Amino acid sequence: MFSNLIIYRIAPGWAPDLQTMEQALAKTPFQECGATQERSSGWVPPRGEAHGALVESVGGQWILRFMSEVKKIPSQVLQRRVDEKAARIEKETGRKPGKKEHKDLKEEAKLDLLPMAFASRAATWVWIDPKSNTLxxxxxxxxxxxxxxxxxxxxxxxxxxxxxxxQTSPQAAMAHWLKEQEPPAGFSIDRECELKSPDESRATVRYGRHPLDIAEVQEHIQAGKLPTRLAMSWDDRVSFVLTEGLQLKKVAFLDTVFEGLAQDDGGFDADVAIATGELSKLIPDLIEALGGEGRAYL
Structure with missing residues (x-):
């Protein structure tokens, strides 16, 4: 739960209400793809229980789960069916299908194959903190x-x-932290980084499982390369990779988070409480490390 975070602010004026949200989400529940349907999406119960609530509140934190299903037809399979249809028309009429007819044949072939296509599903967690106006x-x-x-x-x-x-872009902040070897208070720099030239060459240097407190990294930055990804840890409790777009990738909770917890302290509520408890402290600290928020209405 919560491994790749994209963070939004909720503008003032929205008065959240669990019952109203439940009713709104119930209008677009997830349903699996029909026989000739390529894609389907909607909301599912976060706890995974049939007919369960679509919004769960744990310690005042709201959790939603979005599900999508996609049917994929291999391009070569689709092309083979189109070629078969085109060959049949040429044999029966003595002419080759034109461009528009060929497009129609492709749609027909897709409808023929979709009922037999493999469907893959992907679920996405959504967390709303009504008190801090964070989604x-x-x-x-x-x-x-x-x-x-x-x-x-x-x-x-x-x-x-x-x-x-x-106020400060993640890229500028990461460059400063690496150049000065001085991470912000409460954070440490880990062993993964990507540096990229902003010019047309887009020359890229990647470090994986490698110390970053070396002259070579500083030289790349002085030469104009900018960080696009940087692995960090917060308070020895959460590790993550910060991106130039202010996304948090590869989020992982470290052993110190689980100290003192019994083995049976698991389940949905415990997972939500641990994740939101840690992240609701990390996010404000990261914002502070980046000079505070930049949007006027905040």
Whole structure:
């Protein structure tokens, strides 16, 4: 739970209500793809229980789960079916299908094959902290997060969201931390980094499982390369990779988080409480390390 974080701020004026949100999400529940349907998406119960609530509140933190299903037809399989159809037309009529007809044949072939296509599913966690006006999408791409956020804004009147913005860009801050070998208070620099030239060459240097407190890294930065990813740890409790787009990748909770917990202290509620408890402290510290927030309405 929560391994790739894209963080949004909720604009003032939205009055969240669990019951209202539950009713809104119930209008777009997830349903598996029909026989000739390529893609389907919607909300599922976060606890994984059939007919369960679509919004769960744990310690005042709201958890949602978005599910999508996609049917994929291998391109070579689709092309083979199109070629078969085109060959049949040529044999029966003595002419080759034109460009428009070929496009129609492709759609026909797709409809023929979709009922037999393999369907893959992907679930995405969404965390809302009503008190801090924060919404976090656990997505590995911005496009995935945008899809979910757009759906939420559409179904929840008054909800307006903006990506978290800071006074200092993550890229400028990461360059400073690496150049000066001086991470912000409460954070440490780990052993993974990517540096990239901003010019047309896009020359890239990557370090993995490698100490970064070396002259070579500083020389790359002095030569103009800028960090696009930097592995860090916060308070010896959470490790993550910070990106130039202010996303947190590879989030992992370290052993100190679980000290004192019994082996049976697990389950959905415990997982949510641990994750949101740690991240709700990390995020403000990261914002402070980046000079505070940049959006005027915040």
């Amino acid at each position: 976090v999408v656990d997505a590995n791409s911005q496009s995935r997060a945008d899809e979910i956020v757009s759906l939420l804004v559409e179904c929840l009147p008054g909800l307006a969201l903006a990506l978290l913005d800071t």
